[in-house]
Amino acid sequence: NAGVTQTPKFRVLKTGQSMTLLCAQDMNHEYMYWYRQDPGMGLRLIHYSVGEGTTAKGEVPDGYNVSRLKKQNFLLGLESAAPSQTSVYFCASRPPGGNEQFFGPGTRLTVL
Amino acid sequence: AQSVTQPDIHITVSEGASLELRCNYSYGATPYLFWYVQSPGQGLQLLLKYFSGDTLVQGIKGFEAEFKRSQSSFNLRKPSVHWSDAAEYFCAVGSKAAGNKLTFGGGTRVLVKP
Numbered sequence: 001n002a003g004v005t006q007t008p009k010f011r012v013l014k015t016g017q018s019m020t021l022l023c024a025q026d027m028n029h030e031y032m033y034w035y036r037q038d039p040g041m042g043l044r045l046i047h048y049s050v051g052e053g054t055t056a057k058g059e060v061p062d063g064y065n066v067s068r069l070k071k072q073n074f075l076l077g078l079e080s081a082a083p084s085q086t087s088v089y090f091c092a093s094r095p096p097g098g099n100e101q102f103f104g105p106g107t108r109l110t111v112l
Numbered sequence: 113a114q115s116v117t118q119p120d121i122h123i124t125v126s127e128g129a130s131l132e133l134r135c136n137y138s139y140g141a142t143p144y145l146f147w148y149v150q151s152p153g154q155g156l157q158l159l160l161k162y163f164s165g166d167t168l169v170q171g172i173k174g175f176e177a178e179f180k181r182s183q184s185s186f187n188l189r190k191p192s193v194h195w196s197d198a199a200e201y202f203c204a205v206g207s208k209a210a211g212n213k214l215t216f217g218g219g220t221r222v223l224v225k226p
Contacts, residue, residue: 094212103157
């Protein structure tokens with residue numbers, strides 16, 4: 001099992017560019033989450049999904065969109081990147097009935 | 113709404129000394145509580161978790177934490193720190209009522225002196 005994987009690991013964008021971050025899990029988990037990590041603020045929930053075809057907003061959803069077309073994949077999109085979106089992005093998944101979230105290795109995004 | 117406070121942003125400890133990291137949470141019902149560790153450039157690894165039952169929880173790498181409902185705290189401890197414990201530590205709270213979504217504290221960075 002690879003667990004939770006994220007691609008890419010690093011990315012540099014210019015303001016206004018778009019990109020998609022991919023999260024994949026091979027544990028057949030129903031729930032998936034996208035967080036951003038900023039110094040001194042811990043991790044904050046951007047969007048989450050409770051199953052294939054469903055998504056919901058978290059604490060800081062503005063400027064991001066997500067899609068969960070397949071159970072194993074959860075995509076995070078930035079349509080028009082801004083410097084305020086410079087951050088480390090973590091994906092996590094959780095099985096139904098479980099309470100522990102399993103995290104991916106993160107994607108470091110810099111927006112110039 | 114649930115919230116988590118980690119009062120110490122940085123802690124420096126000598127190798128072999130004991131370590132205690134503080135975590136205070138705010139939530140009306142019984143929460144699920146977690147401690148995660150993040151080594152530099154790495155993702156988050158679960159150290160331990162509390163859902164119910166015994167309030168003293170043992171985790172990996174020799175860590176333990178104690179849930180104190182009266183103080184709304186879930187402090188993390190280790191009796192003797194190793195250089196490899198240098199990392200950032202995050203406390204998190206979740207609950208069934210909140211859909212098991214996690215709220216994280218701001219983190220405590222631990223430096224270990226030789």
